[in-house]
Every structure is written in C-alpha cells, then in structure tokens.
Amino acid sequence: xxxxxxxxxxxxxxxxxxxxxxxxxxxxxxxxxxxxxxxxxxxxxxxxxxxxxxxxxxxxxxxxxxxxxxxxxxxxxxxxxxxxxxxxxxxxxxxxxxxxxxxxxxxxxxxxxxxxxxxxxxxxxxxxxxxxxxxxxxxxxxxxxxxxxxxxxxxxxxxxxxxxxxxxxxxxxxxxxxxxxxxxxxxxxxxxxxxxxxxxxxxxxxxxxxxxxxxxxxxxxxxxxxxxxxxxxxxxxxxxxxxxxxxxxxxxxxxxxxx
Ligand code: SF4
Numbered sequence: 001x002x003x004x005x006x007x008x009x010x011x012x013x014x015x016x017x018x019x020x021x022x023x024x025x026x027x028x029x030x031x032x033x034x035x036x037x038x039x040x041x042x043x044x045x046x047x048x049x050x051x052x053x054x055x056x057x058x059x060x061x062x063x064x065x066x067x068x069x070x071x072x073x074x075x076x077x078x079x080x081x082x083x084x085x086x087x088x089x090x091x092x093x094x095x096x097x098x099x100x101x102x103x104x105x106x107x108x109x110x111x112x113x114x115x116x117x118x119x120x121x122x123x124x125x126x127x128x129x130x131x132x133x134x135x136x137x138x139x140x141x142x143x144x145x146x147x148x149x150x151x152x153x154x155x156x157x158x159x160x161x162x163x164x165x166x167x168x169x170x171x172x173x174x175x176x177x178x179x180x181x182x183x184x185x186x187x188x189x190x191x192x193x194x195x196x197x198x199x200x201x202x203x204x205x206x207x208x209x210x211x212x213x214x215x216x217x218x219x220x221x222x223x224x225x226x227x228x229x230x231x232x233x234x235x236x237x238x239x240x241x242x243x244x245x246x247x248x249x250x251x252x253x254x255x256x257x258x259x
Pocket of ligand 1: 035036037038039041042043044087088089090121122157
C-alpha cells in the first residue's frame with residue numbers, strides 16, 4: 001500500500017500546478033494520516049496506514065515553525081506565492097483550525113503580504129461554525145466536490161460517515177457562494193471490481209447543475225498526477241479535461257484546468 005506522507009508541519013516550498021510556489025502547512029500528524037474521507041486517489045495513501053504517533057501539532061508549534069521558515073525565506077529573498085493548508089489529511093479537523101488560520105494570516109501579512117493563503121478542504125466540516133468563519137477569511141477557500149451523484153462520490157471519496165451525501169455537501173457549499181473555489185478530480189477506473197467514472201455525460205450534467213447552485217468563484221478541474229493507492233485508476237488527459245471545461249464554461253462558470 002502506498003504511503004507518501006509529509007513528515008513536517010511546515011513543508012516546501014514546492015511548485016504546485018494549481019497554486020504556484022507554495023509553502024505547505026500540515027495540521028495532521030507527521031507520521032500518519034487523519035481524514036474524514038479515504039479517497040482512492042489520496043496522495044497521502046489510505047487511512048488504513050494509521051494515525052501515527054506524533055498527534056496533531058499544537059497552535060504554538062505551527063506558529064513557531066511557520067514563523068521561522070518564513071523569516072528564513074524572507075531573509076534569503078526567496079519568492080513565495082501561497083501558503084497552503086494541506087498535508088496528511090483534512091486540515092479543518094484540527095481542533096484549533098480557526099485560531100491557526102488567524103496566526104497564519106498574521107505571519108503572511110508580516111513576511112509576504114502579497115502571498116495568498118489557501119486551504120484545501122474536503123468540505124465535510126463546513127457545518128462547524130468556527131471552520132466556516134475561518135474559511136471565510138482566507139484568500140483561496142478550495143473545497144472538494146468530486147461528484148454530484150452520491151453513489152459515485154461515495155465510491156471515490158469513501159467518507160467515514162454514512163451521512164455524507166453529495167446533496168448535503170452541495171447544500172453546505174452554497175454558503176460560500178461567490179467566494180469559494182470548487183475542486184473536482186476527474187477520473188475513471190475501478191476499485192474492488194466496481195467501475196468508477198465521473199466523466200460520463202450524466203456525471204458532468206450533475207456537476208454543472210451543482211456548480212450552478214453553489215455559484216463558486218471558480219471551478220478547478222484536475223487529474224491524477226502521481227501514483228494512487230488504488231492502482232486501477234486512469235488519468236484523464238488534458239485534452240479531455242479541456243473538453244469538459246468547455247462544457248462547464250458554456251453554463252457560465254469560470255474553470256481552471258490543471259493537468
Ligand atoms: S480528502 Fe484529501 S486528504 Fe482526505 S483522503 Fe481525500 S485526498 Fe486524501
């Protein structure tokens with residue numbers, strides 16, 4: 001089983017297809033993964049690898065590590081486009097997520113006021129007041145919706161809770177209308193002999209209806225970039241992603257393709 005974890009709380013900078021030169025903040029353990037989803041394509045591997053032993057970093061720890069790294073980069077005159085919450089799981093599950101976002105915005109303002117702060121989230125915690133408040137303060141609130149059809153979403157994302165359905169996620173996402181970025185992974189393949197494909201006409205029509213209801217600032221379509229825990233998945237090539245993007249754009253929605 002693939003397990004590619006980030007072994008630091010502050011990592012990078014790395015060059016991101018989607019975001020530019022990005023310094024990562026991992027609010028999950030350094031030697032394990034915690035997520036409310038267990039996506040077939042997760043770059044950190046399956047949840048079955050365990051939560052590790054380090055626990056989640058404290059607010060103080062995140063602050064001191066990020067402060068040191070930003071100071072070092074700033075002193076060396078290094079470029080930075082974005083500070084991104086991502087890593088070994090779902091960042092909004094951290095109990096002090098709101099306070100940490102506040103600290104990160106303050107440090108950004110001190111060292112790189114022109115850089116953006118992005119959060120990559122799977123949208124499962126956007127019913128929690130403090131998470132909603134925090135996400136409203138960041139520059140790029142990037143929220144996942146891989147399928148507007150629950151059966152497909154549950155096959156791809158494998159939520160821990162039986163209550164997570166696409167209809168509910170779409171309803172919750174509407175509260176960020178006009179500001180959020182919806183991120184959708186396009187893929188096809190199979191898992192345990194079950195065929196999965198979110199690129200069919202039915203899937204794209206359902207996604208377009210969901211995007212129209214949510215009214216995001218933008219949709220980000222992307223495809224598999226690295227080895228995935230489920231090896232029976234295939235990459236949707238750039239030309240096909242662009243064709244899907246044109247269909248979505250025809251509905252009046254701004255789309256960015258990352259392939
Ligand atoms: S939501 Fe993100 S971190 Fe969680 S399993 Fe899916 S890809 Fe991995």
